[in-house]
Amino acid sequence: MNKKRERDEHIEQLWYMKEGGEDSIDALKSALNASYDTDITDELLSEDLVELSEENNKIALTKKGEDYARQLIRAHRLAERLLYDVLGGDYESGACEFEHTVTHELVDSICILLGHPRACPHGMPIPEGECCKRSSRTAQSSVIPLVELEVGQSARVAYINCKSDQQLHKIDSLCIRPGAVVTLHQRYPAYVVECEGSNIAMDEEIVANICVWQNPEHLQAAGKEALAQPGGKGNQWGRFRHRKRGR
Numbered sequence: 001m002n003k004k005r006e007r008d009e010h011i012e013q014l015w016y017m018k019e020g021g022e023d024s025i026d027a028l029k030s031a032l033n034a035s036y037d038t039d040i041t042d043e044l045l046s047e048d049l050v051e052l053s054e055e056n057n058k059i060a061l062t063k064k065g066e067d068y069a070r071q072l073i074r075a076h077r078l079a080e081r082l083l084y085d086v087l088g089g090d091y092e093s094g095a096c097e098f099e100h101t102v103t104h105e106l107v108d109s110i111c112i113l114l115g116h117p118r119a120c121p122h123g124m125p126i127p128e129g130e131c132c133k134r135s136s137r138t139a140q141s142s143v144i145p146l147v148e149l150e151v152g153q154s155a156r157v158a159y160i161n162c163k164s165d166q167q168l169h170k171i172d173s174l175c176i177r178p179g180a181v182v183t184l185h186q187r188y189p190a191y192v193v194e195c196e197g198s199n200i201a202m203d204e205e206i207v208a209n210i211c212v213w214q215n216p217e218h219l220q221a222a223g224k225e226a227l228a229q230p231g232g233k234g235n236q237w238g239r240f241r242h243r244k245r246g247r
Helices: 003-019 025-035 038-046 063-087 104-113 130-134 165-173 217-227
Strands: 050-053 058-061 143-145 154-160 181-186 191-195 198-202 210-213
Touching: 003 025, 003 038, 003 058, 003 063, 025 058, 038 050, 058 063, 063 104, 104 130, 154 165
Parallel strands: none
Antiparallel strands: 050 058, 143 210, 154 181, 154 210, 181 191, 191 198
């Protein structure tokens, strides 16, 4: 279990304790069992996510901590609702990883898709989101064509839409595959994208087949770091791999 996941588990458990009217440190230790970590509790305390009274054996979320926990619980319970209502899967285990990896925008899209449900399959309340307050009816797509990125923007490849195996093999030979981070450098006279340290020139017909996740904020930093590497923007005319459709 990574550090972020461990921190999230502590915060989620404190939310569950709040729902049950419990606020003792012993209750937190008992619920988390071997996963309880005093160092994590100290980190949460230093970041003003929890407030602690060892003298009274009390621990609780601060306002800042509640705001963070609300997003985690909302994502988890919406994932349970999605798996139970739509996919018919194991909603208990399937939702456990969900809240640690998704963006707020994707969570809102799922909420809109499900019609703003009020409770999870266990009957526990799903915290309200901004989309619920607006009664939004249209979900924002989480995946867009690479051609819709702004110049300088980075994103992670979601999938490749190709009309033939030949096209797919061409794109794959450029190391542009699902999961890879790409940065768009220019649109004209050809599309230029950076992927895995190499700058690649392609025509629009090829680029239009590449679909990416809408850009998470942390990828902006990744894109800037990539520009500083050999083959980055300062050397963008030195390492192009030209590929034309049908060649």
